[in-house]
Amino acid sequence: MPRDNSGFRELRLDAISRRFGGAVALDRLSLAIARGEFIALLGPSGCGKSTALNCIAGLLALTGGAIWLDERRIDGLPPEERGFGMIFQNYALFPHMSVRRNIGFGLAMRGVGREEIRRRVDAALALIRLAEHADKLPGQLSGGQQQRVAIARAIVIEPPVILMDEPLSNLDAKLRIEMRSEIKRIHQELGRATVYVTHDQEEALSLADRIVVLKDGVTQQIGAPEELYARPANLDVALFMGYRNAIAARIEGVEGGQAVISIGQIRLRGTAAGHPGGGDATAAIRPEDFVLGPGPNAVRGRAETVEYCGRDYLVEFLTQDGHRLYARTETRVRPGDFVEWHVPPDRVLVYPSGK
Amino acid sequence: MNAEGSATSGRRGWGGIVWAALVRALMTFFLINVAGVIASVVVSSFATRWLGTWLPAGYTMRWYGSAWDEFQLGDVLEVTVEIVLIVVALSILIGVPAAYALARKDFPGKRAVTLLFLLPLLVPPITYGIPLATVLYRLRLGGTETGVILANLVPAVPFVVLVMTPFIEQVDPRLEAAARVFGARLHRVFLHVLLPLLAPGILAAGLLVLVRTIALFELTFLVAGPDSQTLVVALYYSVFAAGVRATQSIDAMAVTYMVTTLVWLLLALRFVDPTQLVTRVKREAR
Amino acid sequence: MAARELREAGLDRTVLLTVPGVLLVLLLFIYPFAYGLFLSFAPKTGGIWANYARFFGDERLYGTIAKTFWIALPATLLNLALALPMAYQLRRATRLQRAVTTALVVPITLGTVLVAEGMLNYLGPQGWLNRLLIDLHLVAAPVRLIHNYWGVLLSLVVTGFPFAFLLTLSYVTGIDPVLAQAAATLGAGRGRQFLHIYLPLLAPGLAITFCLSFVQAFSVFPSAILLGAPAGPTRVISIAAYQAAFEDYDYSMASAIAMLMGLAQLIVVVAVLGLRGVFYRGPAAGAKG
Ligand SMILES: Nc1ncnc2c1ncn2[C@@H]1O[C@H](COP(=O)(O)OP(=O)(O)OP(=O)(O)O)[C@@H](O)[C@H]1O
Ligand SMILES: [Mg+2]
Numbered sequence: 009m010p011r012d013n014s015g016f017r018e019l020r021l022d023a024i025s026r027r028f029g030g031a032v033a034l035d036r037l038s039l040a041i042a043r044g045e046f047i048a049l050l051g052p053s054g055c056g057k058s059t060a061l062n063c064i065a066g067l068l069a070l071t072g073g074a075i076w077l078d079e080r081r082i083d084g085l086p087p088e089e090r091g092f093g094m095i096f097q098n099y100a101l102f103p104h105m106s107v108r109r110n111i112g113f114g115l116a117m118r119g120v121g122r123e124e125i126r127r128r129v130d131a132a133l134a135l136i137r138l139a140e141h142a143d144k145l146p147g148q149l150s151g152g153q154q155q156r157v158a159i160a161r162a163i164v165i166e167p168p169v170i171l172m173d174e175p176l177s178n179l180d181a182k183l184r185i186e187m188r189s190e191i192k193r194i195h196q197e198l199g200r201a202t203v204y205v206t207h208d209q210e211e212a213l214s215l216a217d218r219i220v221v222l223k224d225g226v227t228q229q230i231g232a233p234e235e236l237y238a239r240p241a242n243l244d245v246a247l248f249m250g251y252r253n254a255i256a257a258r259i260e261g262v263e264g265g266q267a268v269i270s271i272g273q274i275r276l277r278g279t280a281a282g283h284p285g286g287g288d289a290t291a292a293i294r295p296e297d298f299v300l301g302p303g304p305n306a307v308r309g310r311a312e313t314v315e316y317c318g319r320d321y322l323v324e325f326l327t328q329d330g331h332r333l334y335a336r337t338e339t340r341v342r343p344g345d346f347v348e349w350h351v352p353p354d355r356v357l358v359y360p361s362g363k
Numbered sequence: 364m365n366a367e368g369s370a371t372s373g374r375r376g377w378g379g380i381v382w383a384a385l386v387r388a389l390m391t392f393f394l395i396n397v398a399g400v401i402a403s404v405v406v407s408s409f410a411t412r413w414l415g416t417w418l419p420a421g422y423t424m425r426w427y428g429s430a431w432d433e434f435q436l437g438d439v440l441e442v443t444v445e446i447v448l449i450v451v452a453l454s455i456l457i458g459v460p461a462a463y464a465l466a467r468k469d470f471p472g473k474r475a476v477t478l479l480f481l482l483p484l485l486v487p488p489i490t491y492g493i494p495l496a497t498v499l500y501r502l503r504l505g506g507t508e509t510g511v512i513l514a515n516l517v518p519a520v521p522f523v524v525l526v527m528t529p530f531i532e533q534v535d536p537r538l539e540a541a542a543r544v545f546g547a548r549l550h551r552v553f554l555h556v557l558l559p560l561l562a563p564g565i566l567a568a569g570l571l572v573l574v575r576t577i578a579l580f581e582l583t584f585l586v587a588g589p590d591s592q593t594l595v596v597a598l599y600y601s602v603f604a605a606g607v608r609a610t611q612s613i614d615a616m617a618v619t620y621m622v623t624t625l626v627w628l629l630l631a632l633r634f635v636d637p638t639q640l641v642t643r644v645k646r647e648a649r
Numbered sequence: 650m651a652a653r654e655l656r657e658a659g660l661d662r663t664v665l666l667t668v669p670g671v672l673l674v675l676l677l678f679i680y681p682f683a684y685g686l687f688l689s690f691a692p693k694t695g696g697i698w699a700n701y702a703r704f705f706g707d708e709r710l711y712g713t714i715a716k717t718f719w720i721a722l723p724a725t726l727l728n729l730a731l732a733l734p735m736a737y738q739l740r741r742a743t744r745l746q747r748a749v750t751t752a753l754v755v756p757i758t759l760g761t762v763l764v765a766e767g768m769l770n771y772l773g774p775q776g777w778l779n780r781l782l783i784d785l786h787l788v789a790a791p792v793r794l795i796h797n798y799w800g801v802l803l804s805l806v807v808t809g810f811p812f813a814f815l816l817t818l819s820y821v822t823g824i825d826p827v828l829a830q831a832a833a834t835l836g837a838g839r840g841r842q843f844l845h846i847y848l849p850l851l852a853p854g855l856a857i858t859f860c861l862s863f864v865q866a867f868s869v870f871p872s873a874i875l876l877g878a879p880a881g882p883t884r885v886i887s888i889a890a891y892q893a894a895f896e897d898y899d900y901s902m903a904s905a906i907a908m909l910m911g912l913a914q915l916i917v918v919v920a921v922l923g924l925r926g927v928f929y930r931g932p933a934a935g936a937k938g
Contacts, residue, residue, distance in 0.1 A: 067830050087833040100831035104849050104928075113845070114835035165835065379839055386738045389731065390749060397756050397807060399777050400767035407770055415775060457673060460666035470664045476671060483678050485861065487868035489887045490914065491678060493907040494685030497900045498677075517677045520670050578760035580871055585891075599762045602769070602875050610770070617766050621759060628758045637750040638815045 016077050016168050018042055019064075019201055024083070025072035026059050033059040035225040036073065041169070044199040048206060048216035050248065056225040057205040058097070061171050064203060066090045077168070088117070093162030093200075095172040099154050101146035107157050108133075108142040114165035132160040135194065152183045156190070163198060170195075170202045176211065188214060209248055213237065221245050239281065243290055243359045251292035251357065252334050259289045259358065267358045272329030276305055278356030288361040293351055295322060298335035303350030309333065311345045323347065404621070408614035430615035433608060434597055443593040443623075446508060446583075447576045450515045451569050457516075458523025459565060463557070465524065466531035480521040488518065488581040496585040506588025514582040522575065523568045530564035563634065570631035577624050594620045682911075689905035700905035710906070713886040714913060720798065720873075720885065721866035724805035725813075728862055729855065731806075732813035737847065740821045750818065753811035764807050765875040769795055772803065800876035801883045805866050813862045820854030821847070849928060856925040860918045867914050886910045 023036040034056040041047055049057045062068040064075065066087035075083040082090055093114075102110050111132050115125045133139045136156035146154055155175060162170055175191070176184045192215055195202055206212050212219050213233045221228040221236065221244075229241040240246035247254060257269040259280075267280040269291055278291055298307070309325035312332075320338045325347055327333065335349055408426055410419030430436060464470075465477060483491070495514055496505060504510035534557070542556040580595045587596055598620050601613045692699040704710045739746045756764060772778055774791035782788045794800055828850075829842045837845060870887040877883025890910060894903030 065834055067833065086838070087830070088836045088838050090834075091836060092834060094831065094834040096827055096831055098827065100825070100827040102828060102831070102846060113832070113837075117832075117836035117841065161835070171834075382734075383738060386734050390735050393731075393810065394749075394752055396771075396778075397752075400764060400771045400807065401755070401759075403770040403777055404763070404767045413775075417777070417780060457669045461670035464663050464666040468661070468663050476667055479671060479674050479679075483674060485864070486911070487864055487914075489868040489870045489890075490907060490911045491682060493890050493894055493903050494681040494688075495677060497688065497894070497904060498681045498684055500900075513677055516673060520673055524670060574758055578758055580760055580762050584871075585895075595760060595762050598766070599871055599875075602762065602766045605769070613766065614770070617763055620763060624758055624760075625755070628754065632751060632754070637754040638819045 016043060018078060019169055020076040021064070021073070022076060023073040024060070024063055024070050024075060026056075026063055026068055027071045032225050034063065034222075035227075037220070037222075037227055038073075039220060039230065041201050041203065043168070043201050046195055046202045046204065046215060046217045048204045048212035048219045049222060050206060050209060050212040050219050051222035051228075052207060052248070055222040057207070057222060058173055059225070060222070061094075061173050061203060061205050064169070065092050065094050065171050067094075091165065091167055092169040092171055093165060093167035095155075095158045095162050095170070095175045097173045097175070097177060099146075099158040099175075101154055101157055101161070103146055106143050106145060107138065107149070110146065110157055111160045111164050114161065118165065128164055132164040135163075135197075136160045136190075151179055152187060155179065155187060159191070159194060163194065163200070166198075166200075168201065170200050172202065172204045174205050174207070176206075176208075184211075191215065209250065221248060240292075240357065241281070243292060246292040246357055246359070251294050253291075253293040253295065255291045255293070255331055255333070256361070257289050257291045257358065259287055259360075266353050269356075269358055271331060272327070274307055274327060274329075274331075276307070276351070276356055277353035278358040279354050280358045290359050290361055292357045292359065293333075293355065295334040295336040297355035298333075298337070298349040298351050300335075300337040300339050300341075300347065300349055302348050305353055305356070306348060306350045307333065308346070308348045311341050311343050311347050314341050314343055401621070404614045404617050407611055408618045410611055413611075426609070426611040426615035427619070429609075430612045430619070433612060434601060434616055436597075436616065436619060438590075439592060439594055439597045440619075440623075442508065442591060443577065446511055446515065446591070446593055447573060449512050450519050450576050451572050453512070454516055454519035454523045454572050455565060455569055458520045458568070459527055459561065461520075462524045462527035463531055466528045467536060480524045483517050483521045484525065488579065489585075491517070492582050492585040495582070499586055505586055506591060508591045510586045511583050511591045511593070514586045515576050515579060517582070518579070519572045519576060522572055526568040526571060527561075527564055530568075531561065534560050567631070567634040570627060571635060574624060574627045574631055577627065594623060685904035686908055688901050689908050692901045692905075693899060700902050701909075703902070704905060704909065709884075710889055713884055713889045714909070716882060717867055717869070717885040717887075717913075720801055720805065720869060720883065721863060724802055724809055724866045725859060725863040727806060728809045728813040728866075729817075729859055731810055732817045732858070733851075733855065736814055736817040736821045737843065739818065740824075740826070742822070746818075750815060753814055756807055757811050757815075761804065761808055761869075761871045762875070764804055765872045768800065768804055768807070768876055772800065795876055797878050798882045801869060801873050801885075804872035804876050805869060809862055809866055812865065813858055816858045816861065817851075817855065820851055820858070823854075824850050852928040853925050856921050856928075860921050863917055863921075864914045867917075868910065886913070 019041040021037055021039045021041075023038050024034065025032065025036050026034040037060055039047070049060055051057055059068065063070055063083075066083075066085060066089075070083050073083075074081055087094075102113065105113065108129055112125045112129045115128060120128075129142075130139070133142055136159060138153060138156055138160075141149060141153060146157065149157065155178075158175065172191070176187055179187060188211060191204075195215075204212075204215060213236075216233060218230060218232055219236050220230050223244050229236060229245045236245065237249055240249050240251065243254060255271050257271045257276075260268045260270055260275075262268070262280065263277075266277045267289075269276050269278055269289060271291065276291065307327065309327040309331075311323050311325045313324045315322040315324075317336075320336050321341055323335050323337060323341050325333055325335065335347075341347060406419065407413060409422045409424065411421040411423050413419035461480070465473065465480075492514070495517065499505045499510045499514065502510075504513065538556055538560070539552050542552045577593070578595060580599060583593050584596045584599060587593070592600075598613075598616055601608065601616055605613060689700055690697040692703075695702070739749060770776055772794040774793070778794070779788075779791040782792065783790075794803065824847060828846050832842045832846050868887055869885055870891070873879060873883045873885045873888060877885075879888055886906060887910065890903050890906035893899050893906055
């Protein structure tokens with residue numbers, strides 16, 4: 009029987025690790041999650057997101073570190089005693105129980121009385137707007153409806169922490185956007201700590217108060233969405249945040265806090281992330297930071313392919329010394345056109361190469 | 364993704380540990396007894412004299428020679444091999460095309476046909492064996508090898524159908540379509556495109572039918588005559604008439620039977636999951 | 650009918666591939682059954698019901714039904730009761746699971762006749778088991794485990810338990826373990842995960858396992874003769890049918906007994922599968938969108 013944890017202030021992950029045999033799936037993740045905070049765990053497939061979530065839920069034992077709920081250490085507790093709500097990637101609705109019984113399951117396990125269960129399930133059904141489907145089996149619902157049942161089932165027990173493992177990954181694009189706002193709405197209504205796993209940076213940016221970026225089990229960066237978007241801590245995070253152009257460069261020097269780099273014959277000013285200094289580096293630039301037309305910090309080339317993306321065009325162009333770059337513009341560009349762009353120095357991120 | 368089964372973190376509690384230990388102990392107990400049953404046959408077949416002791420007084424190979432002569436094992440083995448091979452070949456020849464049609468086509472009466480193929484696997488052989496034997500004797504096929512082969516085909520063909528249908532379902536039908544687009548006729552599609560793809564499945568099904576046919580007692584027993592006995596039936600008669608011959612001699616025959624079966628089983632297990640030997644009820648359960 | 654119409658009805662040439670198999674089953678399975686049914690109503694002497702009247706008038710004949718049930722039902726229940734917890738315990742794909750399944754295939758493959766011969770040695774008064782019990786001073790004289798009821802029951806466990814286990818295992822492993830994890834996060838401990846998630850999802854599979862196990866046990870034949878007391882408490886119905894056919898050469902009576910054997914099995918199967926309708930019978934994975 010889970011304890012009533014709802015009055016907690018903070019869930020603290022203290023260097024939690026998990027290895028499978030010799031392989032480290034999660035390496036010393038540390039994070040303090042305040043009540044009501046929305047955390048996104050972001051990273052490519054296989055980076056250890058689900059592992060982290062399962063460790064928090066108690067579905068996987070830690071191989072190192074500790075988990076604290078305020079002053080109480082909880083990593084020894086089995087999942088049924090932690091009482092965290094979890095929404096699984098494929099929902100894991102009980103196929104043999106009606107929607108109503110699915111949602112009421114956690115309450116029944118807590119020994120809540122019949123009338124009380126009925127009342128709270130009805131409230132949850134209203135919240136997810138599925139009251140008229142209460143007596144159906146999960147197999148008779150659409151993907152989006154199942155997903156809402158999964159959410160209701162997790163939140164009806166009023167857990168201190170809600171864990172979600174890529175809850176939107178099975179949905180089509182339109183439904184995904186809808187459900188995203190739904191999740192946001194429910195989170196704001198309930199004010200629970202939420203850990204949300206995703207590999208979609210857009211989802212993470214739009215939902216989270218703070219984002220944790222993982223790669224190969226190692227924490228790359230923790231910060232607010234704006235922070236990650238503007239100043240990725242390293243090249244991997246930058247690539248994940250949409251810095252599609254990663255160009256090998258040389259650092260020629262540092263002037264007034266800005267790094268001067270050369271990419272073949274092109275000279276650019278950029279912002280050094282990490283230790284500036286001489287030597288090899290990688291410059292990261294987002295396609296949308298290029299501005300069409302002449303200016304300082306210019307890059308020129310010949311447009312190769314042009315994709316129309318609705319609001320703007322994605323232009324793939326080749327510089328004189330053969331670098332292939334991507335830029336976005338609202339102006340119509342034709343393949344074969346000679347194009348000149350410029351880019352603000354604070355939008356050119358320079359990362360030293362190597363470890 | 365979550366290879367760990369149910370909730371895993373935390374202590375299991377004493378109840379859980381005791382329960383797990385109990386279940387394992389029971390399983391171990393069962394397996395030890397089965398091993399004892401088998402080992403006592405093997406040890407006895409090599410025993411000179413084994414009375415009132417844990418192990419025999421001495422060991423010898425001579426019972427194998429005497430069993431060979433007394434039970435005409437040479438003839439029995441020859442008949443067994445002949446019958447089993449023909450049953451395997453025919454059941455594949457009849458079963459695989461049927462499985463193909465069931466896997467690829469939806470046709471009226473498909474459910475009835477599927478049920479028809481399931482029934483002989485669900486009804487135990489002794490129940491239908493007696494009427495079947497009656498019919499075969501009326502047709503003057505009782506007691507002949509042909510009769511034994513026909514009787515053994517009754518469970519063998521449906522078994523091949525049942526194993527092969529899901530196997531064929533998972534072969535991409537677009538491959539056949541592509542071959543047809545290039546102008547191949549149906550039988551050539553079968554020969555050049557499907558057969559190579561199906562070969563592993565056919566091999567597995569063939570091995571499973573082989574093992575099952577060697578071990579299938581009831582039907583052969585009811586239909587066979589003195590010259591059309593397979594090894595199991597001969598073994599049954601010798602156990603039934605125990606006391607006439609030395610136990611060791613019977614056990615030598617039993618070991619011969621055991622080796623014949625287990626060699627093929629080991630081979631089959633390289634290609635299939637052990638549960639497949641039982642049936643594929645999972646699919647039928649819908 | 651024109652070829653096109655046939656094709657529109659879904660019957661193209663591919664369907665003809667089922668014909669040999671269907672014919673075989675019709676001729677060698679359905680026809681003998683029908684023939685046996687017909688034959689059972691054409692007794693050597695007397696009216697059409699004479700065989701059945703004789704069966705139910707002779708204790709040596711009708712008594713076999715109760716004797717067979719008395720062996721088959723405990724054996725089936727025991728096998729299932731053993732198979733369920735073990736299959737559940739071994740539901741994860743581990744090396745142990747693979748090893749156990751492989752080991753259990755052996756007695757199934759060897760079959761009843763060989764197991765009977767082995768058990769005659771192993772359980773006999775001079776056998777290892779009795780020797781062990783005596784050496785451990787658990788019993789004073791050898792326990793009689795062969796040529797009686799217990800011999801047959803044990804042989805049905807030796808071949809029937811592995812069968813029940815493998816079937817149950819295939820059902821248990823078909824249930825997505827994430828469902829149990831979900832139940833755990835909702836506050837269900839191990840016992841309640843089994844009770845509320847696994848058991849209801851397994852129920853239909855267990856019903857089928859019960860039916861198949863029971864039908865096999867009910868048609869016990871060689872071990873009832875070799876390990877049992879075929880003149881006494883283990884004179885099961887298949888022995889009666891066999892004797893009618895191959896000792897009295899009364900095929901008509903034998904058919905009648907075989908039909909009754911089939912009917913008894915059918916009644917149990919229909920009853921159990923009827924119960925199954927009560928349970929949920931869809932896919933046992935987490936429902937996907
Ligand atoms: N039970 C397990 N046994 C062995 N290795 C595992 C196990 N579970 C996960 N791993 C490994 O741990 C690493 C992290 O897996 P995890 O499931 O956490 O990835 P993920 O970030 O959730 O990926 P995805 O986005 O594809 O779901 C992977 O390399 C995976 O192969
Ligand atoms: Mg994952």
